[in-house]
Amino acid sequence: MPARIARPPPPTCLEGQASQMISVARGQPRGIINEVRCLDVRVLSKGGWLVPGVLSTWSWSGTPKVSMLISATTDHVKVDSIPGDKSRAVQQVIDLDRTACHLGGHRPWFICPSFWCRRRTAKLYLGDSFRCRRCLRLAYPSTRENATYRALRRVQKVRARLGGSRSLAEPFPPKPRWMRWETYFRLQEKAELAAAVYYRGLANYFV
Numbered sequence: 001m002p003a004r005i006a007r008p009p010p011p012t013c014l015e016g017q018a019s020q021m022i023s024v025a026r027g028q029p030r031g032i033i034n035e036v037r038c039l040d041v042r043v044l045s046k047g048g049w050l051v052p053g054v055l056s057t058w059s060w061s062g063t064p065k066v067s068m069l070i071s072a073t074t075d076h077v078k079v080d081s082i083p084g085d086k087s088r089a090v091q092q093v094i095d096l097d098r099t100a101c102h103l104g105g106h107r108p109w110f111i112c113p114s115f116w117c118r119r120r121t122a123k124l125y126l127g128d129s130f131r132c133r134r135c136l137r138l139a140y141p142s143t144r145e146n147a148t149y150r151a152l153r154r155v156q157k158v159r160a161r162l163g164g165s166r167s168l169a170e171p172f173p174p175k176p177r178w179m180r181w182e183t184y185f186r187l188q189e190k191a192e193l194a195a196a197v198y199y200r201g202l203a204n205y206f207v
C-alpha cells in the first residue's frame with residue numbers, strides 16, 4: 001500500500017466533498033487508465049522539470065491536445081492552464097514527497113491533491129483536475145478489453161487503407177481503382193474476421 005501523508009487543514013465545504021468522495025469510491029471504474037492524460041513524477045524528475053525555478057510547458061497529444069505550464073519548488077509542483085486556454089481551467093499545487101533510494105539519492109513522489117486521499121503516488125491523472133488512479137476510479141485494461149480494442153483497430157486500419165470511413169457503422173469501402181482484387185479480398189476478409197472478434201468482445205461487456 002502506498003504511504004499516506006499527513007493531511008493539510010480541512011477544506012471549508014466538508015460535507016460536499018465528503019459525499020462526493022463516497023459516491024466516487026463505491027462506483028464502477030470510470031475509465032481505462034491508459035486513455036487518460038497522465039503526469040508522471042519520474043518523467044518530470046528525469047527531464048529536469050522539477051528543478052526549482054524552471055518553468056516549462058507540458059503537452060499531451062490526442063484530441064483535444066492539452067498543454068499546461070509546470071513549475072516546481074522543492075516541496076511542490078504547480079500546474080497551470082496556458083493563459084488564454086479556456087477549454088481547461090486547471091490550477092493546482094501538488095505536494096511533493098521524497099523517499100531515500102537504496103543506492104543513495106532520493107526519488108520524488110506526488111501526493112494526491114485530493115484532501116480525502118493524500119496518497120503517495122508516482123502518477124496523477126487528469127480528470128477535472130489531477131488526482132490519483134484510485135480517486136478517479138481508473139481501471140487497468142483487461143486482456144479481454146485489449147483484444148477487443150486491438151480487433152477494432154485492425155478493422156479501422158483496413159478501412160483507412162482503402163480510403164474509407166473508420167466507422168464500422170458506415171458501409172465497407174469499395175476497392176480503390178489502383179488496388180488488385182486479390183489484395184482487396186484479402187483485406188476484406190481480414191476486416192471481417194477482426195470485426196467478428198470486436199463485436200463478440202463488445203457483447204461480452206453486457207452479459
Ligand SMILES: [Zn+2]
Binds near residue numbers: 114118134135
Ligand atoms: Zn487520490
